[in-house]
Amino acid sequence: MNTRDLEYFVKLVEIKNFSQVAAHFSVTQPTITMALKRLEDQFTIQLIQRDQSHGHLTVTLAGEQLYARAQVVIAQLHLAREELGRIRDKKIRLGLPPILGNYYFPKIARALIGQGLMDQIETVESGSDALFQQVRDGQLDIALLGSSGPNTDSELQATQIARTAFAIVVPKDHVLATRETVRFAELEQFAFVMLSAGFSHVRAFDWFAQHNQMHPNVVYRTPDVTMLKNMIKQGVGIGFLTQLAVTPEDDLVTVKIEDPQQPRFVISVVTRKQQVLAPATQQLKDVLLGKNKDDEKND
């Protein structure tokens, strides 16, 4: 069976028009007719109901079932292409959310340079949501991800390496700066500067807002943590970040949040299932997991 037929079929189910599918793949229309015919012959069952009253095709039950399987097949081939391409180029693409990057990268960089891995690694910085998607799609080999709960994607393999609390971040001269802890409900009056959508922080923030039946006043959003911290320092608004994201050099104060059963910032190392790790990628993974070389002498 030719996987091209499956690709044609999937697009046909999606746009329900032979000619447009043909145009999409830069082939002629009869090609699509024939591809569908081949599939229907192979499975000896009708996949698509060509409608008498022209306009829209309908997908049969068998068609829906094949559609589901074909999507998996195509996705797997796509992953294979991505993965083999990376192996060929001896590149490792590592996803690192900026919030974690600032904290973790200096720590691991030493180890990576020591093992001569640094020049193979290409770091991709983005929000956890985007990175997560990129691991799934095969664009990344491995990623360090923050999430506001354990990871449950059945296509991915995730190992938790740390859990930290979220905290309120304020400048040193702020009214809250002297507080040990704060209840989220007390923050109704304050303006917030927040990370953009696509960061797991946002989901946690929403949790706090919802559980306190509040609508926090977010005056600015940015994907750039450094900018965010600067805005906090300049008093544009208070911040909501994991404690991990704030270092002493930032000259900021973190205040713990009291709310019970609050979500934690969970940091995981994520790869795909079915992914064969190149030796260098395995080394990188071990570094990220905090295994040092001595641990492995017993192998």
Next chain:
Amino acid sequence: MNTRDLEYFVKLVEIKNFSQVAAHFSVTQPTITMALKRLEDQFTIQLIQRDQSHGHLTVTLAGEQLYARAQVVIAQLHLAREELGRIRDKKIRLGLPPILGNYYFPKIARALIGQGLMDQIETVESGSDALFQQVRDGQLDIALLGSSGPNTDSELQATQIARTAFAIVVPKDHVLATRETVRFAELEQFAFVMLSAGFSHVRAFDWFAQHNQMHPNVVYRTPDVTMLKNMIKQGVGIGFLTQLAVTPEDDLVTVKIEDPQQPRFVISVVTRKQQVLAPATQQLKDVLLGKNKDDEKND
């Protein structure tokens, strides 16, 4: 891309001999050479290291990666064939372990006949382990399964419908027959008749044995529950079954086991992820889940 090439490749990785792979698919040896060449050209990377010193080929890292993906692709196509074949024939294959069948089937049969589903359903009786595997492979559309713990296969979709305890089963005149409960450790002296391997009962039984550091004396094993019960009745040995498997007509006594944190017999309805349920299969599933038609009037 032709999936035949992937099939050739997978077999080649497994048996590491071009000629034998060719023989396996009833094609000539250059066909395999060419298929591999096509794959290596498409991915522009070597997949198999043809060895100088003849004897064994070695699979490159890229080859291992493609192997992993190709296996998924082939499995998915196989599932599609099985599933579409079943849709074409308007058949539903239902897996039912004999232990559950005796208890459940009379109950659900009424509902199935009432809905006119009975003639489409083909029941397959076997141990839970075998049925589980058959759902994965696409040979069954749906199964009722017993397991000694929640189901965690990432390819399957399982819904728990009941949990029952395991119990010791003895004839009415047995010394244990008057006991309310018993500790598993007390059973060292007794002979057991047990289900064969492949039943989840065996795993639970092993749990009790191991946690009590015992080696129970199993004098006979059979996959046939009716025979098992007869042997218990005739005093060949005592039995270990879920309480559910023993009905009043059996004329047997069940004795609860005291051991704390013991495994339970979990009954689930299992289908595959990515499986598109035919209306009749959905109806069957609803019956198994104990949804009656009235529940759905609100849809």
Next chain:
DNA sequence: ATTAGTGATAATATAAATTTATAAGACTGA
């Protein structure tokens, strides 16, 4: 050295997919 095994290559035959050209059907709007 001969033989039996490995896989690779080239020429050829066969099978399969795509294009071109065209037809048939359904709807639209003058």
Next chain:
DNA sequence: TCAGTCTTATAAATTTATATTATCACTAAT
């Protein structure tokens, strides 16, 4: 109602892909 414009389907020609046959080069064992 009839031309025009969408559909998808069909047939023949062309191109492309795949398999076979025959043969070669290599290695290891007898």
